Amino acid sequence: MPSPALDQDLADRLRGKFLVFDGPDGSGKSTQLNRFIEAAEAADLTVCEVREPGGTHIGEEIRKVLLDAKHEQSHPMDLRCEMLLFMASRAQLIAQRVEPAIKRGELVIADRFISSTLAYQGSAGGLPIPDILAVGRVALGKYWPNLVVVFDVDAQTAQLRMNPLLRGKEFDASKDRIESKGEAFHRRVRQGYLEQAQQDPHRYLVIDATREPDPIYEDLIAGISGKL
Numbered sequence: 430m431p432s433p434a435l436d437q438d439l440a441d442r443l444r445g446k447f448l449v450f451d452g453p454d455g456s457g458k459s460t461q462l463n464r465f466i467e468a469a470e471a472a473d474l475t476v477c478e479v480r481e482p483g484g485t486h487i488g489e490e491i492r493k494v495l496l497d498a499k500h501e502q503s504h505p506m507d508l509r510c511e512m513l514l515f516m517a518s519r520a521q522l523i524a525q526r527v528e529p530a531i532k533r534g535e536l537v538i539a540d541r542f543i544s545s546t547l548a549y550q551g552s553a554g555g556l557p558i559p560d561i562l563a564v565g566r567v568a569l570g571k572y573w574p575n576l577v578v579v580f581d582v583d584a585q586t587a588q589l590r591m592n593p594l595l596r597g598k599e600f601d602a603s604k605d606r607i608e609s610k611g612e613a614f615h616r617r618v619r620q621g622y623l624e625q626a627q628q629d630p631h632r633y634l635v636i637d638a639t640r641e642p643d644p645i646y647e648d649l650i651a652g653i654s655g656k657l
């Protein structure tokens with residue numbers, strides 16, 4: 430569906446800003462992200478789009494280690510190792526992509542960022558939030574996002590969106606190591622995002638993502654415009 434261009438006032442406010450699109454697996458954030466980027470580019474913004482984990486050559490190598498489901502049984506990954514790898518990939522991403530783009534006045538849009546680590550390895554995994562934030566301060570330096578958009582969706586809807594054929598089944602071989610972690614884990618992930626947003630309401634925008642794409646997109650534009 431065509432994406433209306435952003436109005437000029439909003440486009441001007443987005444220059445040199447850093448937005449994160451985040452949410453549980455199956456939240457539909459990628460659809461919204463693509464649509465928003467199309468609209469931003471139509472309004473003459475230069476967009477630097479990055480995805481996590483990955484986004485750089487080194488980051489993509491780290492991503493393979495992180496998401497590889499094959500060795501989970503024989504070589505389970507320690508949770509602190511997992512958190513540090515996500516953060517290492519992020520440090521590289523900031524140095525190589527985010528910092529230069531912001532300096533050029535581009536709009537940086539990240540598909541996941543430290544908010545994912547806080548939700549997955551922190552709230553759901555069990556690592557203390559202050560520890561993650563401490564490592565985050567080292568990895569991010571001054572490049573914290575201006576706004577984190579959380580696409581909020583309940584675990585059941587998310588599960589079905591990820592794989593409509595999954596109804597009633599326990600294991601889905603197409604999922605990566607983290608997606609395979611079960612419903613209780615994903616409920617805590619969702620809760621984690623909502624807690625982050627409660628604690629930092631100026632920097633977070635929560636959108637009800639259980640609906641159809643059009644109303645979600647309308648809320649997204651109104652919300653970004655209101656927060657920035």
Ligand code: TYD
Pocket residue numbers: 453454455459481482496515540541542543545546547549550605607608
């Ligand atoms: P990916 O295939 O990129 O998922 P999505 O398309 O949903 O973004 O896989 C990323 C997975 O890694 C996803 O399950 C979320 C998880 N993740 C963490 O656990 N911690 C993190 O810090 C990040 C960035 C991602």
